[in-house]
Amino acid sequence: xxxxxxxxxxxxxxxxxxxxxxxEERREAxxxxxxxxxxxxxxxxQQLIYSGIRGMLHRQxxxxxxxxxxxxxxxxxxxxxxxxxYPENYLDPIFDCPRCEDRGYTGEPVREMCTCMKEAVSxxxxxxxxxxxxxxxxxESWRMDIIPDRPLPGLAMTQRQLSAIVRTQCEEWANRWPxxxxxxxxxxxxxGLGKTFLLHAMARRLLERGQRVMLLSxxxxxxxxxRAWFGGDDSGLKEILACDVLLxxxxxxxxxxxxxxxxxxxxxxxxxxxxGRATVISTNxxxxxxxxxxxxxxxxxxxDRTSALTVRLQGDDLRRAARG
Ligand SMILES: [Zn+2]
Numbered sequence: 487x488x489x490x491x492x493x494x495x496x497x498x499x500x501x502x503x504x505x506x507x508x509x510e511e512r513r514e515a516x517x518x519x520x521x522x523x524x525x526x527x528x529x530x531x532q533q534l535i536y537s538g539i540r541g542m543l544h545r546q547x548x549x550x551x552x553x554x555x556x557x558x559x560x561x562x563x564x565x566x567x568x569x570x571x572y573p574e575n576y577l578d579p580i581f582d583c584p585r586c587e588d589r590g591y592t593g594e595p596v597r598e599m600c601t602c603m604k605e606a607v608s609x610x611x612x613x614x615x616x617x618x619x620x621x622x623x624x625x626e627s628w629r630m631d632i633i634p635d636r637p638l639p640g641l642a643m644t645q646r647q648l649s650a651i652v653r654t655q656c657e658e659w660a661n662r663w664p665x666x667x668x669x670x671x672x673x674x675x676x677x678g679l680g681k682t683f684l685l686h687a688m689a690r691r692l693l694e695r696g697q698r699v700m701l702l703s704x705x706x707x708x709x710x711x712x713r714a715w716f717g718g719d720d721s722g723l724k725e726i727l728a729c730d731v732l733l734x735x736x737x738x739x740x741x742x743x744x745x746x747x748x749x750x751x752x753x754x755x756x757x758x759x760x761x762g763r764a765t766v767i768s769t770n771x772x773x774x775x776x777x778x779x780x781x782x783x784x785x786x787x788x789x790d791r792t793s794a795l796t797v798r799l800q801g802d803d804l805r806r807a808a809r810g
Contacts, residue, residue: 491614495606499590506580506588513576521570524563528577531559608693615689615701623686625657633680638800645801649680652797656684659795660691663731663764668795670759671766672788674773675799678806681768685733688766692731700726701733704740711750727757731764738771738779752784759787 517524538552564574579587586592586600599607612619621627633646641648652673659671671688673681689701702710710722726732732754740747758765767788769776773796777785789796 491607491610495603495610496590498606499588499603502582503588506582509580510577517567517570517572517577521566521572524566524570524577527559527563527566531556531563534559611693611699612690615699617686617690617701622690623683624690625653625660625687628653628680628683628687632804634802636801641800648800652799653684655795655797656688657691660688661695663692663697664762668793669762669764670755670788670790670794671764672794672796673766673768673799674771674797676803677770678803679799679801680804681770681799682735685735685766685768689731689733698728698730699733700729700731701735702726703735704737707734707754708740708747708750711754712746715746715750723754726754727761727763729763731766732758733766733768735768737767737769738776742779748780748784751780752787755784755787759793 514525534552534555538556563577567574567576581587583600583602586602590600590603590606591597592600609619617623630646630650633649635644635646637644638648643651656671656673659666659668673684675681685701689699692699707726710726714720714723755765771779773785773789776788788794
């Protein structure tokens with residue numbers, strides 16, 4: 487768990503509790519103004535609770551009658567609220583999540599993160615990675631019907647059929663990792679065929695499965711390398727090397743600095759492979775173009791048959807197909 491994300495979520499929960507307390511106070515003030523009778527009844531009930539605590543010490547009889555008297559007090563408060571035109575639970579404590587009462591954790595003595603907080607953490611992780619909430623790119627929302635069903639030259643299948651196969655391969659890998667010998671996924675194809683969509687869908691699925699995921703452009707990857715090598719700040723690079731799955735979008739679009747870029751990319755890929763971590767790469771370049779740009783040495787590591795899955799989308803640009 488990234489500590490900055492967790493801290494931000496805990497702050498979010500503290501703000502949520504403060505907001506709900508403020509609303510409770512506002513309601514109390516409103517009721518005090520508009521039907522003071524309710525507040526008087528609540529004070530009586532409070533006294534009853536105090537006397538109950540004292541009764542625990544001295545008077546067993548009073549203690550026995552306490553539940554019935556509490557019920558009666560609650561009934562009278564509810565009736566007074568109803569009469570004043572308010573819902574019966576108007577003065578109850580307000581919680582966004584009744585399960586953890588907005589603390590984010592449940593369980594005693596073993597504290598466990600509540601589902602609402604888990605969701606808040608993954609929402610923040612998704613936002614952090616630029617995964618859209620408004621139009622989520624998921625395997626489920628991948629639309630087969632907008633992909634042309636025309637035969638691909640040189641292949642015995644249509645663009646839609648090929649896309650379906652690639653989608654399935656990506657999804658199965660995202661469902662299985664780390665339970666898979668494939669450590670590297672190279673997702674190729676020209677722009678507009680859905681590579682970034684699939685990359686985002688994979689990142690989401692891996693996040694749902696609790697994997698530590700990083701998704702970034704090749705451009706930002708190299709920025710972080712440069713910051714570590716020449717700027718003395720290796721916090722970003724450390725994260726890049728340590729996450730379970732690194733997803734690099736659009737390898738080949740970054741500016742190439744002779745020697746430096748190649749060394750940095752090799753360093754990242756090699757470290758991750760050696761450590762048994764996974765890397766998923768999308769690129770517009772063909773294998774031959776990759777070799778020309780990044781050397782044979784790097785490309786052979788990326789496409790090694792025993793540890794890599796190489797898939798390639800082909801066909802017409804979907805953005806044009808959707809318009810036309
Ligand atoms: Zn909760």
